[in-house]
Amino acid sequence: MEPYGRDDEVQAGSMLFTLVDPTPGHEVAYNRWYERDHLYSGCMVGPWLFANRRWVATRALKDLRFPADAPAEHAVADPVDRGSYLATYYIHKGHEAEHFAWANRQVFELYDNGRGFDERSHAHTSLYFHVGDDHRDADGVPAHMALDHPYSGLVSVHVDRADGVKHPEFAEWFTAEAALLLFADDAAGAPIDQVQHWRPIIPKGSEGDAPMELGTGPGTRQRSLQLMFCNVEPTSCWDRVRAYAAQVDDSGLATVRLAAPFIPTIPGTDTYTDQLW
Numbered sequence: 001m002e003p004y005g006r007d008d009e010v011q012a013g014s015m016l017f018t019l020v021d022p023t024p025g026h027e028v029a030y031n032r033w034y035e036r037d038h039l040y041s042g043c044m045v046g047p048w049l050f051a052n053r054r055w056v057a058t059r060a061l062k063d064l065r066f067p068a069d070a071p072a073e074h075a076v077a078d079p080v081d082r083g084s085y086l087a088t089y090y091i092h093k094g095h096e097a098e099h100f101a102w103a104n105r106q107v108f109e110l111y112d113n114g115r116g117f118d119e120r121s122h123a124h125t126s127l128y129f130h131v132g133d134d135h136r137d138a139d140g141v142p143a144h145m146a147l148d149h150p151y152s153g154l155v156s157v158h159v160d161r162a163d164g165v166k167h168p169e170f171a172e173w174f175t176a177e178a179a180l181l182l183f184a185d186d187a188a189g190a191p192i193d194q195v196q197h198w199r200p201i202i203p204k205g206s207e208g209d210a211p212m213e214l215g216t217g218p219g220t221r222q223r224s225l226q227l228m229f230c231n232v233e234p235t236s237c238w239d240r241v242r243a244y245a246a247q248v249d250d251s252g253l254a255t256v257r258l259a260a261p262f263i264p265t266i267p268g269t270d271t272y273t274d275q276l277w
Helices: 027-044 096-112 167-182 234-251
Strands: 012-022 049-056 085-092 120-135 153-161 192-201 223-230 254-264
Touching: 012 027, 012 192, 027 049, 027 085, 027 096, 085 096, 085 153, 120 167, 153 167, 153 234, 167 192, 167 223, 167 234, 223 234, 234 254
Parallel strands: none
Antiparallel strands: 012 085, 012 120, 049 085, 049 254, 120 192, 153 223, 153 254, 192 223
């Protein structure tokens, strides 16, 4: 990668969102392989990928996920409690092609040299592009720094917009209506700090090839994803997330396909590996 200083600013242009389960009995081995090797060799050393954060869904957090009855053709996690570890990575805006060209070769190179891990299964691994964000505070944590900020939790909400509803229409409704609910203070302060909006990158031809099955697909062009970064553990604001989902479903603009809470892993430790099932 050549030096480059002509970008106007640092921006997250796209994201790798990978939700995975270790095979039961291999939790510690998987956790160590992923965070000590694969996170770096498969992602962070690549060009233009600049931030990452790993998250985990314990059994108690998986039990909060909804809806449990999303049709198979629209499901993100199938069944709804599939996927224990979530890794999120940001790629710099305008340089996605350079990173993806490297990543597509690198993953096969690692597996060809015995640096894969077979005792795992992907629930949902897809690429997304950033289409905006809403912040509680006008001068809050910048979107491209969200994975580095020590947030206490993350909530991912996948929705499918109704036929004919474009993402800008849904985003306008979100800012005018839903953000008021999500960013409101409660007795303990402000539980949700920012919400980032994403849409799936739908691969063409061999673009999505990988040496393993990647779980459910990216959905259609009607899909939108919100990442809600929380100042508290998601259990503390789950009623608010449920109220938001009801707002979405009642709006006629979209249908919630998966709302899933996560907490950050503690790098360098095996914390939570015994709480997944």
